[in-house]
Amino acid sequence: MNSLTVMGLGVFITLATVLPGRAAGSLNILCGVDEVWCAVMEKTYEAKTGLDVNMPRMSTGEILDRVRAESDAPAFDVWWGGTGVTHLQAAYEGLLEPSRPKQEADLLPWARNFFSLSGGKSVGLYAGALGFAYNSDLLSTARLPAPNCWKDLAKPVYRGHILSGNPHSSGTAFTTLVTLVQLLGEDEAFAYMRELDGNIMEYTKAGAEPVKAAGRGEITIGISFMHDAVTQKQAGAPLVIVAPCEGTGYEIGAVSIIKGSRNLEEARRFLDFALSPEGQATGAAAGQNQVPSNARAMLPPAAPDISMIKMVDYDFATFGSPEQRSRLLSRFDSEINPTN
8 A cells, every 4th residue: 555545544534424324335436536546535435424335446438338338237326536528428328317416506617517518417526637747867867858848749759758548448548639639630630649659658548657657767758637747746756747838638527426326315425525625625635636626625735727727628518429539539549559
């Protein structure tokens, strides 16, 4: 168990008190955030409610595949965390249950807009900007120039020095793909990704793994959300975090109730807790640095100031559709990485 897990589990008791009068039961949650946060939330919510919480961690694309596969007889009640465009795809496919959160009035505008866009089936939980980070020690040893822009990463000098996620399994990587399409135009984005592919050592299953590997000194550059890189830097990794000069995309992480939940009322209680200041404080307790969606929640001190980052006008309505996801992934397979 790493130090962040110990820290998080050590503080969960201060975030939770068992509610009187609640019968013991169970709740099954698919967790799309970092495994440390999954563990802290699981223990916190068990202590608060007396429920037996089952919360496996999976990548966002894997969660969507599982929810689809189990649509006739869902084994899980809630999908907590992971990129919102993937939650939107599930909403558009009729896989999620409408539920209006008690904290709706306290949510920031982007979270309320996301709730409306989903047809009331998914709620914005946190936000974070996409970027990349490089290990300054490895960069210096290899005598490489410091990259500042997306276009820099495609230069031959970085061949074999970059990790990125696989957009089939990783919501982070799908956000990267869609960000480049919106920044450059689709054909130019795929031309760029063909060049970038020559520099990528591996496409990882999990979207945070590239910056974790950079933090461990296993790769020079990792493409991930900036808050994941901040977490590694706080743990002592020699990372330099970059908001690309051309601009970048962002995620709205979300929480949703799965249609057909066998524990619907408990699922709704969990959704309300996850969106409360107390529930959102579990992120900071687990060493996470996303921007919480509840205006009354404390902002983690090291969270990137997304208001200072040049952002694309992210089109969640278009790129949250199942048709766009399927089409872009098929093109990625045929033109960039045919091994999927």
